[in-house]
Amino acid sequence: MKKNHVKSNLKKAGKELLVESLKLPGDVLMGDSIVTLTGNKEAWIENYRGIIEYTDSVILLQGKTCQICFEGTGLSINYYTNEDMKIGGLIKSVTYH
Amino acid sequence: MIAFFRYLKGYVRIKVWGFSPERFMNLCSNKNILLWDIKKEDDVYFMCIILKDFFKLRPIVKKTKTKVAVLERCGLPFFVPKLFARKVFLLGLLAALGFWVISSLFVWEISIEGNFYITEDKIKSFLEEKSIYVGMSKSNLDIETLEKELRRNFDIITWTSAKLEGTKLKIVLKENPVSHNIVKVEDFEDGSDLISDVEGKIVSMIVRSGVPKVSIGQQIHKGDLLIEGKIPIYNEDATVRKYRYSRSDADIYAKYTVNVRETLPFAYIKKEYTGREKKQYYVGTAEKIWDLGKIKITYPYYDTLTTQSKPKLLPDLYLPLIYGSFTYREYLNVEHQYSLKEAEIILNEKYAKILSDLEEKGVQIIEKDVRIDTESGKWILEGVLTVVSKIGIEEETVHE
Numbered sequence: 001m002k003k004n005h006v007k008s009n010l011k012k013a014g015k016e017l018l019v020e021s022l023k024l025p026g027d028v029l030m031g032d033s034i035v036t037l038t039g040n041k042e043a044w045i046e047n048y049r050g051i052i053e054y055t056d057s058v059i060l061l062q063g064k065t066c067q068i069c070f071e072g073t074g075l076s077i078n079y080y081t082n083e084d085m086k087i088g089g090l091i092k093s094v095t096y097h
Numbered sequence: 098m099i100a101f102f103r104y105l106k107g108y109v110r111i112k113v114w115g116f117s118p119e120r121f122m123n124l125c126s127n128k129n130i131l132l133w134d135i136k137k138e139d140d141v142y143f144m145c146i147i148l149k150d151f152f153k154l155r156p157i158v159k160k161t162k163t164k165v166a167v168l169e170r171c172g173l174p175f176f177v178p179k180l181f182a183r184k185v186f187l188l189g190l191l192a193a194l195g196f197w198v199i200s201s202l203f204v205w206e207i208s209i210e211g212n213f214y215i216t217e218d219k220i221k222s223f224l225e226e227k228s229i230y231v232g233m234s235k236s237n238l239d240i241e242t243l244e245k246e247l248r249r250n251f252d253i254i255t256w257t258s259a260k261l262e263g264t265k266l267k268i269v270l271k272e273n274p275v276s277h278n279i280v281k282v283e284d285f286e287d288g289s290d291l292i293s294d295v296e297g298k299i300v301s302m303i304v305r306s307g308v309p310k311v312s313i314g315q316q317i318h319k320g321d322l323l324i325e326g327k328i329p330i331y332n333e334d335a336t337v338r339k340y341r342y343s344r345s346d347a348d349i350y351a352k353y354t355v356n357v358r359e360t361l362p363f364a365y366i367k368k369e370y371t372g373r374e375k376k377q378y379y380v381g382t383a384e385k386i387w388d389l390g391k392i393k394i395t396y397p398y399y400d401t402l403t404t405q406s407k408p409k410l411l412p413d414l415y416l417p418l419i420y421g422s423f424t425y426r427e428y429l430n431v432e433h434q435y436s437l438k439e440a441e442i443i444l445n446e447k448y449a450k451i452l453s454d455l456e457e458k459g460v461q462i463i464e465k466d467v468r469i470d471t472e473s474g475k476w477i478l479e480g481v482l483t484v485v486s487k488i489g490i491e492e493e494t495v496h497e
Binding site for chain 1: 118119120122123125126127129131132133134135136137142144
């Protein structure tokens with residue numbers, strides 16, 4: 001078990017080295033989520049796995065590497081597909097866990 | 098645009114509640130089912146989904162232990178069956194379409210552009226002669242023949258173009274006023290004389306052909322012979338052998354006077370509108386009109402203002418109907434008097450017109466002696482102009 005964990009860590013470090021040295025985009029190789037904010041009223045998210053929690057004050061998304069939490073008021077999902085999604089409302093903070 | 102495609106495909110607004118609505122949404126996105134306008138109220142989620150995808154929801158609903166209810170149906174797939182249920186409306190729609198299609202097979206408007214010398218009435222009556230009228234079938238119209246006939250019938254027309262724009266026949270033509278204005282000049286093959294048409298004093302003479310009978314500085318009268326076209330050919334003993342007849346050609350300038358007189362009565366009648374008016378609306382066709390309602394006009398004096406419009410479905414698709422209104426405006430005939438200032442302005446305008454007319458004819462004005470006065474109930478502008486201009490009228494030489 002430990003051996004596997006060490007192996008995956010090594011793999012991850014190797015990937016990061018490759019991304020940094022070849023200047024490749026992180027979202028393609030590492031699966032990082034892309035969050036584009038337009039003011040504090042709109043957020044456009046790519047590269048995520050799904051919704052964990054959705055209320056009008058919190059939207060918690062599961063990314064491929066971490067969780068992303070949008071906090072605010074009157075939050076709503078304008079559209080939701082496998083590729084991307086758009087969040088509307090008054091966004092107060094974006095935190096990563 | 099996206100909204101339009103969604104409307105075409107049809108979509109439903111649903112509400113989702115139960116054990117795990119978030120998982121329901123995640124599974125939808127995994128199966129490439131588009132959800133939009135997702136909102137949450139208490140424990141219920143509201144969202145929109147394409148109609149086709151709605152039928153794929155059953156396994157997801159089972160898996161996530163949620164419940165789904167349709168709130169609203171939108172789009173074309175829901176609208177069309179509703180439309181077919183309203184038979185009278187559908188019939189009306191078809192009838193309107195049919196009327197539109199049939200009425201577009203006729204000519205409902207003829208427009209003529211580019212005519213300055215030939216009046217529109219003249220062209221329209223010519224078109225009627227050739228059986229081209231408002232209301233005729235488009236299929237009976239031979240545009241090429243029409244263009245040719247127009248050119249053949251009116252000499253002044255040098256170019257024509259006729260085309261159909263929707264239900265409108267548009268005729269554009271070009272006229273050549275030069276060819277129209279050419280006056281046939283007599284050629285005077287048997288010689289001509291130049292006769293004086295004024296009374297005055299000759300100031301300059303250039304003779305190109307003919308025998309001069311007057312000289313510079315000579316006083317002439319109306320009807321005096323200026324240049325004779327009968328040229329004598331002498332024998333050696335200075336007797337006339339014969340005469341050769343040629344056309345007189347000379348530039349003779351004379352100084353003479355022109356009398357100017359313009360009058361203007363003191364009083365004139367002016368229309369003064371009282372502001373009272375009545376309006377009568379009407380509808381009709383090109384041949385007949387019908388009044389809408391009846392009104393009685395009690396004004397002693399009134400004039401009528403007519404407006405007319407043609408309804409059109411599209412910019413060039415006219416209907417065979419007209420509508421408009423008659424406005425009857427009451428007025429009173431009020432007598433006014435011209436003041437000296439007003440009379441001066443009007444008479445001066447008339448005087449300026451006389452001067453410009455003379456100058457246009459190539460007359461040089463040397464002296465002006467004009468005054469404004471009154472004479473038995475009217476203003477008069479009277480005077481004498483001393484002018485210099487080319488004189489002489491060509492007349493046929495009398496043969497011996």
